[in-house]
Amino acid sequence: MEYPSRVLSRAVxxxxxxxxxxxxxxxxxxxxxxxxxxxxxxxxxxxxxxLAREIHYxxxxxxICDEGECDICADKNRDSSTICVxxxxxxxxxxxxxxxxxxxxxxxxxxxxxxxxxxxxxIEIESLTRRIAExxxxxxxxxxxxxxxGDTTAYYIYRTLPKSIDIKVTSIARGVxxxxxxxxxxxxxxxxxxxxxxxxxxxx
Amino acid sequence: MEYPSRVLSRAVxxxxxxxxxxxxxxxxxxxxxxxxxxxxxxxxxxxxxxLAREIHYxxxxxxICDEGECDICADKNRDSSTICVxxxxxxxxxxxxxxxxxxxxxxxxxxxxxxxxxxxxxIEIESLTRRIAExxxxxxxxxxxxxxxGDTTAYYIYRTLPKSIDIKVTSIARGVxxxxxxxxxxxxxxxxxxxxxxxxxxxx
Numbered sequence: 001m002e003y004p005s006r007v008l009s010r011a012v013x014x015x016x017x018x019x020x021x022x023x024x025x026x027x028x029x030x031x032x033x034x035x036x037x038x039x040x041x042x043x044x045x046x047x048x049x050x051l052a053r054e055i056h057y058x059x060x061x062x063x064i065c066d067e068g069e070c071d072i073c074a075d076k077n078r079d080s081s082t083i084c085v086x087x088x089x090x091x092x093x094x095x096x097x098x099x100x101x102x103x104x105x106x107x108x109x110x111x112x113x114x115x116x117x118x119x120x121x122x123i124e125i126e127s128l129t130r131r132i133a134e135x136x137x138x139x140x141x142x143x144x145x146x147x148x149x150g151d152t153t154a155y156y157i158y159r160t161l162p163k164s165i166d167i168k169v170t171s172i173a174r175g176v177x178x179x180x181x182x183x184x185x186x187x188x189x190x191x192x193x194x195x196x197x198x199x200x201x202x203x204x
Numbered sequence: 205m206e207y208p209s210r211v212l213s214r215a216v217x218x219x220x221x222x223x224x225x226x227x228x229x230x231x232x233x234x235x236x237x238x239x240x241x242x243x244x245x246x247x248x249x250x251x252x253x254x255l256a257r258e259i260h261y262x263x264x265x266x267x268i269c270d271e272g273e274c275d276i277c278a279d280k281n282r283d284s285s286t287i288c289v290x291x292x293x294x295x296x297x298x299x300x301x302x303x304x305x306x307x308x309x310x311x312x313x314x315x316x317x318x319x320x321x322x323x324x325x326x327i328e329i330e331s332l333t334r335r336i337a338e339x340x341x342x343x344x345x346x347x348x349x350x351x352x353x354g355d356t357t358a359y360y361i362y363r364t365l366p367k368s369i370d371i372k373v374t375s376i377a378r379g380v381x382x383x384x385x386x387x388x389x390x391x392x393x394x395x396x397x398x399x400x401x402x403x404x405x406x407x408x
Contacts, residue, residue: 047219
């Protein structure tokens, strides 16, 4: 598409590289920005620039942070012997929002996917193995997506765990969502819900 | 929502000020950016920054441009005696894409809307009047939206045109879209299509 200004063209082209944003939406956003104060536009630009310049990754769990260790790893009140293994930073955010988990995390940054050419070496598995070897870890919780890739990743990690160390390995529970009607649950989920049923007293 | 990094929080907050972007989408975009090369992130940031620093408006027609007059006003091959009055830069882009119009434009930057507190002085009407008074203008084409606000704006401009000058004033044709089925056209549009019917030979 031709735009009346080179600067606008470049902005539209750049904004449309964002996921889910086409040319028309990008143009709408660019023109929306033009109607704002230039100070507002600069704030957005600088916030995005900071993503490139100021974001760090926690050397322990690979969660993002501003400097040094992430807040979760640095928090002395958290149980560093329990590691929840997740694919993505968004999973950390989601689990943190429950306010229920007091252990620490390990962000893999993806999952093993031969179809996409992602092997064990492409995600943070080695650093997890090292972390387990060098620290006292009591439990590993898998909170990976229940897809072939997620299952493969969990199984791969499970197999690489040293036999010599006594670690409890768990996976988050799968089942019919709270609020979901039984009749509308998919078969796989419902089957898993029945197979992994728990004592009724535990739900009280 | 709490994010593991101050920098990420700020990026999410800023991105979510874009139209149609909520917190979740903004987070997805920010994390998507983090997976890219930092050079890519900086390109986006700088393209947005340019919107604040490098965009100019054409002093004649108020279309955006990079410097001086816009390409359309500067183009000696265009008929500067025909002015198409539009609300928005997007309208200019849309009309230019037809490749059919050889006149020039006047971008009002909005329409008169008492409900939103936008009066004639808030949009580029005075500069249009001045442009008409100071140049030889043969035709004014209204290409405004067919809403109460669009109609009001057209009528207001029509009334301010100097009676002493002989200017043809036209409005773009409204009617059933090409490809649209007659039975699904809305009543108002269909009525307008019938009232403003044209000789069949003109469509050949």
